[in-house]
Amino acid sequence: MTTYENIQKPGMDAKLNKVKKFFAMLLLYLFLIVLCALFFFPVYHAFVLSTVDNKANYSGTPPLFFSDHLPLNLNLLSNAGYFYRSIFNSSIIAVLATATQVFFCTMGGFAFAKYEFKGKKLIFALVLATLMIPRLLFIIPLYKIMVWFRWIDTYLPMFIPDMANAFGIYLMSQYIKKLVPNALIDAGRMDGLTGFGTLMKVVFPVAAPGIAVLGTIVFFASWNNFQLAFVMLTHREMFTIPISLFTLYGQVLNTSVKTLAIVISQAPLMFVFLVFSRQIIKNMVAGSIKG
Numbered sequence: 001m002t003t004y005e006n007i008q009k010p011g012m013d014a015k016l017n018k019v020k021k022f023f024a025m026l027l028l029y030l031f032l033i034v035l036c037a038l039f040f041f042p043v044y045h046a047f048v049l050s051t052v053d054n055k056a057n058y059s060g061t062p063p064l065f066f067s068d069h070l071p072l073n074l075n076l077l078s079n080a081g082y083f084y085r086s087i088f089n090s091s092i093i094a095v096l097a098t099a100t101q102v103f104f105c106t107m108g109g110f111a112f113a114k115y116e117f118k119g120k121k122l123i124f125a126l127v128l129a130t131l132m133i134p135r136l137l138f139i140i141p142l143y144k145i146m147v148w149f150r151w152i153d154t155y156l157p158m159f160i161p162d163m164a165n166a167f168g169i170y171l172m173s174q175y176i177k178k179l180v181p182n183a184l185i186d187a188g189r190m191d192g193l194t195g196f197g198t199l200m201k202v203v204f205p206v207a208a209p210g211i212a213v214l215g216t217i218v219f220f221a222s223w224n225n226f227q228l229a230f231v232m233l234t235h236r237e238m239f240t241i242p243i244s245l246f247t248l249y250g251q252v253l254n255t256s257v258k259t260l261a262i263v264i265s266q267a268p269l270m271f272v273f274l275v276f277s278r279q280i281i282k283n284m285v286a287g288s289i290k291g
Contacts, residue, residue: 050263054254073260080251082236083261086244089155090223091268093240097159097222098215104164106211109172110203114185124173130166135227143231157232158240159222168214175210176203212276219272241265 045062052067077083111117112124146157180203188202204211226242233239239247248261 046259046263050256050260052256054256056256069256070260073257076254076257077260077264080248080257080261081244082239083244083248085237086239086241087264087268089238090241093155093158094219094222094268096155097162098219100159100163101165101168101218102211102215105168105214106172106176106203106207107199108164108169109174109176110199112169112173113177114180114182127166127169131170139227139231146232151232153233153235153238158225158228168218171214172207172210176207179210180206216272216276220269223269 045064048063048066049056050073051070052063053069053072056063056067108127112120142157142161143152146152149156151157151160184202184206185198188198193201224242225240226246229240229243230246233243236247245261245265249258
């Protein structure tokens with residue numbers, strides 16, 4: 001015999017499960033909010049320190065809110081040397097390095113992934129073998145070559161030697177091999193596309209997430225390249241951001257100005273990551289699906 005309690009129990013269990021799920025999601029979101037706050041607080045605090053006067057940096061309680069000393073700090077930073085020129089130099093070098101490496105590494109990756117030619121495995125192994133050689137060993141021979149080309153104190157030695165590197169070629173070859181179907185390439189050839197036309201009209205659009213990942217890595221590495229810039233660039237007007245920050249800390253400046261310099265130098269990296277974050281996540285999802 002069916003009773004009132006037996007009829008009511010399934011409905012109560014469903015409501016109880018919904019309440020449990022609601023509180024579980026609430027706790028999860030609260031945990032994620034706290035985690036994000038802990039992660040972004042140092043970034044926020046760096047922005048705050050760049051807007052205060054020097055006395056606030058050494059006060060008993062650290063400043064937590066923005067101040068009105070930002071224009072003064074910007075003026076002091078502009079009088080410190082060629083800092084703003086170094087931002088321009090780093091931007092030009094990073095853009096050129098990203099564009100050239102993405103193009104040539106994608107071209108090389110496409111060749112290794114979709115073409116069959118004599119000695120392919122041996123050449124690919126030799127390309128990967130260069131990853132085992134420390135970059136520091138190339139500095140002196142590279143410097144002599146750049147002197148012979150008369151490229152010292154120019155943008156050229158900062159991006160031309162790495163236009164086609166092993167890491168980028170390997171990354172793009174693996175991405176193209178897994179996610180660019182042969183049928184799509186064959187269809188392009190049937191439509192009369194040449195190898196270069198297939199690369200530009202088929203491979204580049206399909207490989208956009210992988211290109212975004214490679215481009216982001218190259219931009220970050222080029223922007224923060226200290227070793228090569230320290231050797232190849234000697235005139236202050238040609239300094240990049242890492243060299244400029246290095247020389248800036250040798251000058252008599254207050255902590256707020258130095259913090260402002262760091263914040264300004266890292267702002268383009270944050271912008272680039274936010275712009276390409278969707279493509280990076282898309283690449284991660286595609287890789288997890290294709291295996």
